[in-house]
Structures are given as structure tokens and as C-alpha cells.
Amino acid sequence: MTDQGRLNANEARLKGLLLRALAGEAPAYQAWLKELSAHLRAYFRKRLTRFPDEVEDLVQESLLAIHNQRHTYDADLPLTAWVHAIAKYKLVDLLRRRARRDALTDPLEDESDFLVATDSEAAEAKRDVGKLLGQLPDRQRLPIVHTKLEGLSVAEAARLTGMSESAIKVGVHRGMKALAVMILESSVDRSFSPVRPHEH
Amino acid sequence: MKTDDLVMLLANGGGAAERHALARRYALAIALGLATATLLLLALLGVSHSFGASLLSPMFWVKLGYVASLAVASLLAVLRLSRPGARLDWVPAATAVPVLLMWALAVAVLLAADPVQRLGLLLGATWAVCPFLIAMLSVPLLVANLWAMRGLAPTRLTLAGAAAGLLSGSCGALVYCLHCPELGAPFLGVWYLLGMLIPTAAGALLGRYTLRW
Numbered sequence: 001m002t003d004q005g006r007l008n009a010n011e012a013r014l015k016g017l018l019l020r021a022l023a024g025e026a027p028a029y030q031a032w033l034k035e036l037s038a039h040l041r042a043y044f045r046k047r048l049t050r051f052p053d054e055v056e057d058l059v060q061e062s063l064l065a066i067h068n069q070r071h072t073y074d075a076d077l078p079l080t081a082w083v084h085a086i087a088k089y090k091l092v093d094l095l096r097r098r099a100r101r102d103a104l105t106d107p108l109e110d111e112s113d114f115l116v117a118t119d120s121e122a123a124e125a126k127r128d129v130g131k132l133l134g135q136l137p138d139r140q141r142l143p144i145v146h147t148k149l150e151g152l153s154v155a156e157a158a159r160l161t162g163m164s165e166s167a168i169k170v171g172v173h174r175g176m177k178a179l180a181v182m183i184l185e186s187s188v189d190r191s192f193s194p195v196r197p198h199e200h
Numbered sequence: 201m202k203t204d205d206l207v208m209l210l211a212n213g214g215g216a217a218e219r220h221a222l223a224r225r226y227a228l229a230i231a232l233g234l235a236t237a238t239l240l241l242l243a244l245l246g247v248s249h250s251f252g253a254s255l256l257s258p259m260f261w262v263k264l265g266y267v268a269s270l271a272v273a274s275l276l277a278v279l280r281l282s283r284p285g286a287r288l289d290w291v292p293a294a295t296a297v298p299v300l301l302m303w304a305l306a307v308a309v310l311l312a313a314d315p316v317q318r319l320g321l322l323l324g325a326t327w328a329v330c331p332f333l334i335a336m337l338s339v340p341l342l343v344a345n346l347w348a349m350r351g352l353a354p355t356r357l358t359l360a361g362a363a364a365g366l367l368s369g370s371c372g373a374l375v376y377c378l379h380c381p382e383l384g385a386p387f388l389g390v391w392y393l394l395g396m397l398i399p400t401a402a403g404a405l406l407g408r409y410t411l412r413w
Contacts, residue, residue, distance in 0.1 A: 021215040029215030033207040041203075060206050065413065067210045069353035071221035072283045081285030089284065089355040093412070122203045129209075130201035148212040172213065184412065 003116050007080070010115040015079040022070060035118075036083065037063055042119035043087055054094065056125040062090045064129075064180050084111035132182045133175075140175030143168040222279055222352060229348035230275075230371060233341030237375040240337055245379040259383040262305070266388060267377065269298040270396065271370035278345070278367050281360040282352035295366070299393060305385040324387040330380065334395025335402075338365075338372025342399050346410050354411050361407020362400050369396030 014032060021029030040062050044055045066086055073082055088111075133141060146157035147168065158165045201209075218224075241247075254260045273295040280286040310318050324330075345364040354360035373396055382388065 021211075022217040024216035026211050026213070026215065030207060030211035032215075033211055034204070037203055037207060056203060060201075060203055063203070063206060063210060065353075067215075069284075069413065070215065071218040072353040073217070074283055074286070077283070077285055082283070083285075085284030085355050086353065125201065125203065128201055129206055133201075144209075148209045151212055154213075176210075180413065 003113065007112070007115050011078060011080050014115065015075075018073065018079060019075060022073065033063060033067075036066070037122075038118040038120045039083070039115060040087055041122065042117035043084075043114060044091060045119055046117070047091060052123070053126060056123045057127045058090060058094055059122075060125055060127070060129055061180075061183050062087055064176070064183065065090060068176055068180050080111055080115050084114045087114070127183065127186060129179065129183070132179055132186070135182065136175050136178055139163070139167070140171045140178060143171035144175045147172055222282055225348040225351055226275070226278065226345070229344035230341070230367075233344035233368065234371055234375060236340035236344075237337040237372055238378075240340070241375055241379055245333065247378050248381050250381050251378060254381065254383065257383060259385075260377075262385075263383060263388055263392075264374075264377060266298050266302050267370055267373045267392065267396075270295065271367060271374060273298070274363055274366040274370055277363040278349070278360070281354050281356060281363050282349055284353050284355050299389070302385055302389040302393075306389040309385045318386075321384050322386045322390065324382045324384055324391070326380065326382060327387065327391050330376075330382070330387075330391040331395035331398060333379075334369065334373045334376050334392065335398035336372075337375050338368040338396075338399040341368035341371045342403060342406075344368075346403070346406060349411055350413070353413060354407075357407040357411045358404050359407075360411060362404035364407070365400035365403020366396060368403065369399040372396070372399065 014035060017028045017032040017035075021032050037059055040059045041055060044058050044062075045052065048054050048058070066083070069086070073079075133144065136144070142161050143157055143163070146152045146160060147154060152160070154165050154168050157163075157168050161168070163171070248254070273291065277288060277291045277295065280288055280291060310321060313321055342365060345368050346361070349360060349364050373392055376395070382391075
């Protein structure tokens with residue numbers, strides 16, 4: 001199949017999965033996120049050739065961002081444009097944070113190959129999201145641990161913690177947002193391997 | 201945590217998303233912002249004595265249309281800039297149209313007027329306070345609109361902040377119409393525009409700090 005053909009097929013399939021996910025189908029969401037992470041990894045690995053260590057952290061940061069902002073997807077828009085804009089935003093943000101824009105080896109504007117390239121070989125992430133999760137306050141951490149890690153229902157988690165069901169939902173929602181903020185803040189402070197940028 | 205575990209974490213408990221998130225957030229922000237700006241106006245400035253009479257003047261409705269069409273155009277820009285990957289397309293051009301039309305009207309008015317009256321038409325009676333009062337009334341709107349935008353996903357932060365600022369400024373100017381007696385096109389084309397551009401500049405500057413996600 002040609003690249004364009006593969007792109008169109010991937011766009012249609014992934015969009016279908018996401019629309020089912022946004023309607024509340026967890027298995028479709030999991031399949032979508034898994035496939036998306038392979039595309040993100042390929043995209044970042046190609047563009048962060050000088051910082052291969054950063055790739056997996058950025059994949060995870062982008063997945064969390066996409067999860068938290070998934071309500072901004074409009075079914076009338078191509079999925080590729082939406083996902084690519086988020087990936088590019090996260091990539092530019094990372095490079096800007098480090099003022100190392102020279103690290104770019106590939107133009108960012110090109111979204112055409114986004115859904116063609118995949119990379120399923122996950123490297124080890126340097127930043128441990130699990131540890132960050134542990135730093136959340138109980139009212140956010142417990143709802144996430146019970147409903148998302150242990151797979152309990154909202155009602156079960158509410159009974160277990162003595163919190164109300166709406167407090168569980170709010171706790172999960174706020175906790176995921178707080179996690180994204182912690183990642184944003186932790187990556188500003190993180191020291192960076194001293195690579196001298198090329199002078200142009 | 202491995203990426204596959206993170207995927208499990210995110211997917212568990214479902215991915216159901218808030219529906220109509222943009223419309224709901226901005227409707228709430230604009231309603232709260234307009235209400236607060238109106239209270240500010242009533243408390244600090246009051247409604248113009250000539251407000252009732254001005255409703256009969258066609259120029260009042262031209263002024264209202266000018267400000268309201270800028271509000272609509274900037275709202276369209278704000279909605280698009282809140283979604284990753286959405287294109288602006290013709291929206292910036294649409295934003296320029298009311299301003300250009302008002303300028304054309306202003307030039308016609310100035311050319312038709314007696315040369316000694318031209319400066320008076322341009323400055324009106326309130327040129328020195330008008331931009332600042334519009335900017336003041338747009339503060340609650342700017343706070344509300346930036347809050348709404350923060351919960352969405354702008355990727356061009358300076359531009360998104362500027363659009364939120366113009367939306368706030370034009371809504372602030374809309375409220376200011378209750379107090380302001382000025383109806384001259386040259387006045388509206390300069391001082392109202394300046395008043396709306398102050399929050400636009402503020403939004404552009406604040407955008408990159410307040411809108412990151």
C-alpha cells in the first residue's frame with residue numbers, strides 16, 4: 001500500500017477507535033492509546049535524535065496531555081491534525097524549555113507521515129509517573145489507585161475510601177490534571193546532558 | 201512506570217469525555233465576565249442619561265454592530281485556537297472587516313465635515329478616558345476567558361491569548377456602550393479600537409505564561 005493509502009486507512013481506523021473511546025468504551029480507548037503511543041514514539045525518536053533519552057518521557061507526557069485534553073477533539077476534524085498538533089506542541093515545549101532548538105533534525109511542520117511511522121520498542125522512561133502519582137494528596141491518589149490501577153468501579157472505590165462517588169470522580173479528574181502539571185514542572189528542573197548546540 | 205502501564209492507567213475507568221466542552225466553558229466564562237463587567241459599570245460609571253434617546257439613533261446600532269461583530273469574530277478565533285490542529289482560515293480576515301468598515305465610515309464623515317470640526321469629531325468629549333474604561337471593564341472578561349482557555353488545549357499560546365484578549369475587549373466595549381454617549385465613527389474607529397487592543401495585548405503577553413499545559 002502507498003504511504004497515502006496507509007495514512008488514510010490509519011486515520012479512519014484510529015478515528016473510529018477514538019470516537020468509541022470518547023463515548024466511554026474503555027477497551028477501544030486502550031487499543032487507541034497503545035497504537036498512538038507507537039506513532040508518538042516514532043515521531044519523537046525521528047526528531048530527537050540527539051536526545052534519545054528524552055523520547056519515552058515525552059511519549060508519556062504526550063499521552064497524559066492527550067488524555068487530559070481529549071474533550072478538545074472535534075469529530076469534524078481529522079484525527080491526524082489534532083494528534084500531530086499536540087505532539088508538535090509538546091516537542092516544541094520540550095525544546096524550548098531547554099533552549100536547544102538546534103536539536104531539530106527534521107522539520108516539524110510535516111504531519112503527513114504521522115500515522116504511517118510506528119515504533120513499538122519502548123525504552124525505559126527516566127521519569128517515573130508511578131512515583132509522581134505517589135506524591136498526590138490522598139483525595140486524588142486513592143481514587144486513581146482504586147479505579148485506574150486496581151480496576152474497581154467508582155461505587156466500590158467510594159465504599160472502600162468512605163468518599164462520595166462524585167468525590168471519587170472529581171479526585172480522578174483533578175489528580176490526572178495535577179499529574180500533568182507535576183510532569184511539566186519536573187521537566188523544567190531536570191538537568192540535561194550537556195550537548196553543545198551547533199552554531200549556524 | 202512503563203508506557204504500557206500508563207496506557208492501562210489512562211484507559212481504565214473509561215475514556216468518556218466531557219461533551220461540548222468548548223461551548224460550555226466559554227458560555228460560562230462570557231456570561232460571568234459580562235455580568236461582572238456590567239456590575240462594575242453600574243457601580244463606578246452608571247448608565248448614560250442619553251442612553252434611552254440614543255437607541256433611536258441609527259449610529260448607535262452601527263456602533264453596537266461594530267463591537268458585536270468583533271466579539272463574534274474573536275470568539276470564532278478563540279474556539280479554533282483552543283483546539284489543537286484547527287485552522288484559522290478566514291477568521292482573521294473576518295475580524296478585520298468591521299474595523300475597516302468603521303474606518304471607511306470615519307474617513308467619509310471627516311471628509312464631509314468642516315475642517316475646523318474634524319479634530320472635535322476625532323476626539324469626541326471622552327477620548328482621554330474611553331480606552332482605559334473599556335480596558336477596565338474587560339478585566340473580568342479576560343480573567344474568565346483565560347480560565348476557560350486554560351482547561352482546553354491552545355497550542356499557539358501568544359496568538360490564543362491575544363484572541364482571548366480581543367474577545368474580552370470587545371465584550372467590555374459592548375458593556376461600555378451603556379455608559380458612553382459617543383456615536384461618531386472617527387471616535388469609534390480610534391478610541392474604541394484602542395480600548396479593545398489594550399486587553400488584546402495583555403492577553404498576548406499573558407498567554408505564554410498562563411496557558412501552558
